[in-house]
Each structure stands twice: as C-alpha cells, then as structure tokens.
Amino acid sequence: QVHLVESGGGLVQAGGSLRLSCAASGRTFSSYAMGWFRQAPGKEREFVAAISWSGGSSYYRDSVKGRFTASRDNGENTLYLQMNSLNTEDTAVYYCATLKVWGTSTPASVGSWGQGTQVTVSS
Numbered sequence: 031q032v033h034l035v036e037s038g039g040g041l042v043q044a045g046g047s048l049r050l051s052c053a054a055s056g057r058t059f060s061s062y063a064m065g066w067f068r069q070a071p072g073k074e075r076e077f078v079a080a081i082s083w084s085g086g087s088s089y090y091r092d093s094v095k096g097r098f099t100a101s102r103d104n105g106e107n108t109l110y111l112q113m114n115s116l117n118t119e120d121t122a123v124y125y126c127a128t129l130k131v132w133g134t135s136t137p138a139s140v141g142s143w144g145q146g147t148q149v150t151v152s153s
Contacts, residue, residue, distance in 0.1 A: 032059065035144055035145065036050060037052075038050040039124060041151075043153075047113060049112050050110065050149070052111075054107045060104035062128040063128070076091065078090070078091055080129060081102055088100050089135075097114050098114070109126050122149060124146060125143055
C-alpha cells in the first residue's frame with residue numbers, strides 16, 4: 031500500500047498556472063504507474079493524466095493536452111502536474127492515484143487515492 035498526499039492547489043485566474051505535487055510514502059513509488067484525476071461539483075471523477083513508472087511515457091484527456099504536463103521524481107517519491115492556461119472548466123478537486131493497469135483511464139483502474147487538493151479557476 032502506498033500513501034499519497036497532494037498539495038499545490040489554490041485559487042488562480044483564468045489563463046494562469048499551478049503546479050500540483052503528490053508525495054508518496056510506503057511501498058516503492060517507482061514501481062507504480064501514476065495518474066491524476068479530478069472531480070468537479072456534481073460531476074463524476076474523471077481521468078486527467080497518467081505517467082509510466084519511469085516517467086518516459088504519458089497520456090492525457092483531450093481537453094488538457096498541450097496545457098497540462100505530468101512528471102515525476104522517483105528519487106524524491108513525488109509526482110507532479112504542471113497546469114498552464116487554466117480555464118474555469120478546470121475547477122475541481124484533483125487527486126493523484128496509483129494505476130493498476132497502464133493504458134487505462136477509469137477510476138476502477140486505481141489502486142490507491144490521495145485525499146485531493148482543490149483547484150479553483152476564476153474568470
């Protein structure tokens with residue numbers, strides 16, 4: 031089991047940037063593919079991005095391609111999500127998670143969840 035703690039959320043104006051972090055502890059972080067998900071009020075949790083155990087491969091939901099970048103530092107047991115050109119539709123609680131299967135993008139593919147960090151984008 032791996033314990034995940036997100037940070038870096040906050041309030042930002044449309045067009046701005048934020049970088050989320052996810053600190054991992056417990057079992058070996060570098061052995062997991064990792065993902066970012068988000069959940070807006072009244073909506074289902076949705077996939078945002080995934081990154082392979084080495085950091086060499088990643089994939090994204092279409093609406094964030096070219097704006098968001100997932101990265102990781104296995105030496106520091108930390109996952110990141112750089113978010114640029116934010117818009118109001120990006121407002122949500124963002125969660126990091128371990129992925130049980132590479133290439134998937136559903137919450138059912140998640141092993142462990144963090145507690146989430148709120149991102150609010152104002153117009």
